[in-house]
Amino acid sequence: MIKRWVFSPPNRPLQTEIASKLKISPLLAQVLVNRGIVDVASARSFLQPQIASLGDPSLLPDIEKASIRINEAIRRGERIVIYGDYDVDGLSATALMYRCLKLLRAQVSYYIPERLEEGYGLNADAIQKLREEGANVILTVDCGINACREADIARACGIDLIITDHHRPGQEIPGAFAVINPKLHASHHLFRDLSGVGIAFKLAWAIGQLFSPQKKVSPDFKDFLLSAVGLVALGTIADVVPLVGENRIITKYGLSALQHTEIPGLRALLDVADLSRTNLDAFHVGYRLGPRLNAPGRIGNAGIVVELLTTPCKERATEIANFLEQENKRRQEMQVDIMASARKKVLHELNLDETTAIVLADHAWHPGIIGIIASKIVEEFNRPTVMIAVADDIGRGSARSIPSFHILEALESCRDTLLSVGGHAQAAGLKIHPHNIDEFRDMLNRTTAQRLCKTDLVRVLNIDAEIALSLLSKAVVAELARLSPHGEGNPIPLFAVTNAKIVGQPRRIGTKGQHLTFYVKQGDVAVRAVAFGMGEQIDRLKQNGRMCSLAFTVKINTWMNGEQLELEVKDLKFDDE
Known part of the structure; x- marks a missing residue:
């Protein structure tokens, strides 16, 4: 293709200044400039990320209110349920908060929705079930920012709902007890691109601060946080958030924490991925560890991944890691078949000269795999792509985009044809009635044709x-x-x-x-x-x-x-x- x-474009004056002041080559200096570095101080902090430079948790909206309520629940022996998500970001965030609250002797459990039966995010049936089981506080991680109806149900059930999420808020904010999302705050001091597990880490930090007489956390809790950075790196890399600013710091330190982790599940995972003796980088997380952790949530139940990341038992960790290995192989086999089917549709059913957005649907596709395929179709054909798996009179779609094109905004302009939609600029999910797919395809192509020109469809x-x-x-x-x-x-x-x-x-x-x-x-x-x-x-x-x-x-x-x-x-x- x-x-x-x-x-x-070379910026010779800035390149020369950075190279001279930091004693680096002009080539490295120019690459820094290309990454948006505008001064020597920014270049220095980029090359020498310091964990002490992480922003104080108190900068996040509602975080103090949430941490006080959680501390109160711990003291009273109330039941806290962590409500997570089935991808690596949500699973690592669930594990991090569970380990944090267990360390503080909380009455805590977790709930991971089943992808096919319940779908993404909070759902009313789960809230009712958790209330019947005695939940006093539900803490979401990596989901909930658009759960307005569910927040009302939780309040009616007498549950204090604390939402932590990094997805873009809608026009209405849920009426929860607390809503922690950096995208709700316009302060330039706040880093807005944290992953779901990054926000969970900040909340854990804030909870630890409250448990300490001074603002500094206790030595034991500090050790926990430094170890937990490994979990944060997992979710941050796997969720493909920008690895700049605080995410860069977290990832840099987190990869080292991951490599030297004493968490049995992570050690077992590194063993099955043949990475125990490897200097880990983002590639290993994105392409070796992430797919194994994602596999159960794609084709089964993801709760077992949280068990892997929280169990103290080495034997159980090894057993689960081996299970994930087999699930990942099964996922790979399914992926090969779906990819071949999708490529055939693109090449034989579409006129790419007249197509600005690829929309494909099939009854034989597994909804847990289509997001991966959408990414691969985008990579090959350089067009925003929506893959839809149809089953039981419902289509579940995964959308991926080309760089610089905001797929969520494009999908929202087609909202009349959809049952639901949510996500990010580069990746989104949707639900649709099968009889609306053709209309949706036409509407999305009209929308993208207005915003994209021929050169946008050539890979840059x-x-x-x-x-x-x-x-x-x-x-x-x-x-x-x-x-x-x-x-x-x-x-x-x-x-x-x-x-x-x-x-x-x-x-x-x-x-x-x-x-x-x-x-x-x-x-x-x-x-x-x-x-x-x-x-x-x-x-x-x-x-x-x-x-x-x-x-x-x-x-x-x-x-x-x-x-x-x-x-x-x-x-x-x-x-x-």
């Missing part, structure tokens, strides 16, 4: 700098590693080289020959390149000495106790094409 290369590669191969070295790669952890809002640096030659004999690699490896030379410097998923393009490369341009990331490939500089190719253009 054709990609459009967009080069970040944002290139940090054009560089010469001679500039690359192991030292440069080591210096660029200071930018990690990478993720949303802080991508891995992408560079371009022009006027380079393909040299040597290109080879197909991988179990099915789906990848390419070759050498590229500029002047006297030759570097190995790997192009994943480009195996079918080998004939284009076979003409030795052909001049080309590459867009790539750079890394050190460690193999057989040796280290080799390597380019990971993201796009390849030939000068004579």
